[in-house]
Amino acid sequence: MAKVLVVTSGKGGVGKTTSTAALGAALAQLGEKVVVIDFDVGLRNLDLVLGAERRVVFDLINVVQGVAKLPQALIRDKRLENLWLLPASQTRDKDSLTDEGVRSVIAELRTKFDWILCDSPAGIERGAMLAMRYADEAVIVTNPEVSSVRDSDRIIGMLDSKTVKAEKGERVEKHVLITRYDSARAARGEMLSIDDILEILATPLLGIIPESQDVLRASNVGSPVTLNNAASAPARAYFDAARRLMGDTVTMMVPVERKGLMNRLLGRRAA
Amino acid sequence: MMNLLRLLGGRTASAPVARERLQILLAHERGLRGQPDLLGLLRAEILAVVSRHVVLDPEKVIVRMDRGKNVSTLEVDIEVPHGFERSPAMAAT
Numbered sequence: 370m371a372k373v374l375v376v377t378s379g380k381g382g383v384g385k386t387t388s389t390a391a392l393g394a395a396l397a398q399l400g401e402k403v404v405v406i407d408f409d410v411g412l413r414n415l416d417l418v419l420g421a422e423r424r425v426v427f428d429l430i431n432v433v434q435g436v437a438k439l440p441q442a443l444i445r446d447k448r449l450e451n452l453w454l455l456p457a458s459q460t461r462d463k464d465s466l467t468d469e470g471v472r473s474v475i476a477e478l479r480t481k482f483d484w485i486l487c488d489s490p491a492g493i494e495r496g497a498m499l500a501m502r503y504a505d506e507a508v509i510v511t512n513p514e515v516s517s518v519r520d521s522d523r524i525i526g527m528l529d530s531k532t533v534k535a536e537k538g539e540r541v542e543k544h545v546l547i548t549r550y551d552s553a554r555a556a557r558g559e560m561l562s563i564d565d566i567l568e569i570l571a572t573p574l575l576g577i578i579p580e581s582q583d584v585l586r587a588s589n590v591g592s593p594v595t596l597n598n599a600a601s602a603p604a605r606a607y608f609d610a611a612r613r614l615m616g617d618t619v620t621m622m623v624p625v626e627r628k629g630l631m632n633r634l635l636g637r638r639a640a
Numbered sequence: 641m642m643n644l645l646r647l648l649g650g651r652t653a654s655a656p657v658a659r660e661r662l663q664i665l666l667a668h669e670r671g672l673r674g675q676p677d678l679l680g681l682l683r684a685e686i687l688a689v690v691s692r693h694v695v696l697d698p699e700k701v702i703v704r705m706d707r708g709k710n711v712s713t714l715e716v717d718i719e720v721p722h723g724f725e726r727s728p729a730m731a732a733t
Contacts, residue, residue: 558653565659
């Protein structure tokens with residue numbers, strides 16, 4: 370049965386798009402059939418992070434307005450045959466997205482995919498509401514930083530009240546994904562710890578993505594980090610998170626860089 | 641020497657401060673979320689009760705809340721037009 374998962378956060382710049390791309394790719398690499406939808410109308414970026422920016426012809430709004438059929442707008446990844454992208458419109462007004470339009474697009478995608486990942490725009494306005502509206506599950510991307518944790522708490526409140534599931538008296542299954550985590554700084558008491566964040570948000574943990582240069586390097590070249598450098602610490606963390614979404618029990622840990630200092634220096638120079 | 645040591649590693653940890661500030665703030669914000677429009681609700685109910693007895697212009701009913709450190713106040717300002725005109729429903733009984 371298809372699962373609709375929204376990747377959300379409230380706050381901008383915490384890694385929603387990066388995480389959508391990485392989780393979507395990781396699920397596809399693990400054999401699932403995945404579509405990632407960009408809900409950030411006017412500020413689309415998922416196409417760029419996935420390296421598909423020059424292949425966009427039709428978009429979500431075209432489909433919602435009946436200008437294009439869904440299969441015409443879907444872009445299949447060139448490296449992963451199980452991964453598809455439904456891009457956002459870059460030019461249209463963000464009000465062209467309607468509740469009914471989103472409902473029908475998601476209903477159609479449910480018949481074709483195992484996973485439908487909705488990359489939410491930042492904020493708590495219409496776009497973010499529509500991205501979470503039909504979700505079965507939610508990944509709340511949180512940085513170990515006060516403003517991000519506060520906004521995550523607000524978004525959790527919305528997931529519990531404004532989604533179709535919540536309105537039917539059911540629950541959206543929520544998971545916190547902590548990104549940009551620096552375990553050394555947390556150990557020195559300079560950064561909120563995992564336990565602090567989980568206690569405050571009272572929501573189960575999906576994974577811990579360490580702060581890493583590999584993430585920027587991957588987006589620079591338009592390739593999800595799980596594909597660009599599958600052995601890197603953030604890629605392994607995203608693979609673990611994807612396995613947990615699939616129902617596997619994976620021991621929680623903060624992956625660390627495997628390279629030695631010399632290798633790291635050399636690797637940095639080569640990149 | 642002490643200053644040097646402090647510079648090197650003796651900085652006080654800021655994460656506990658972050659944690660405490662968040663806990664206090666979110667407890668407050670979650671409380672507000674449960675009752676999204678307390679003032680709107682109060683205004684509507686006060687209007688309903690007073691209108692049973694006196695004719696009122698709904699626009700002239702103002703409910704304000706002030707949250708202070710030690711004392712919070714609830715201010716209800718109701719303007720009654722043309723002296724007290726009894727509501728027809730009540731006048732009849």
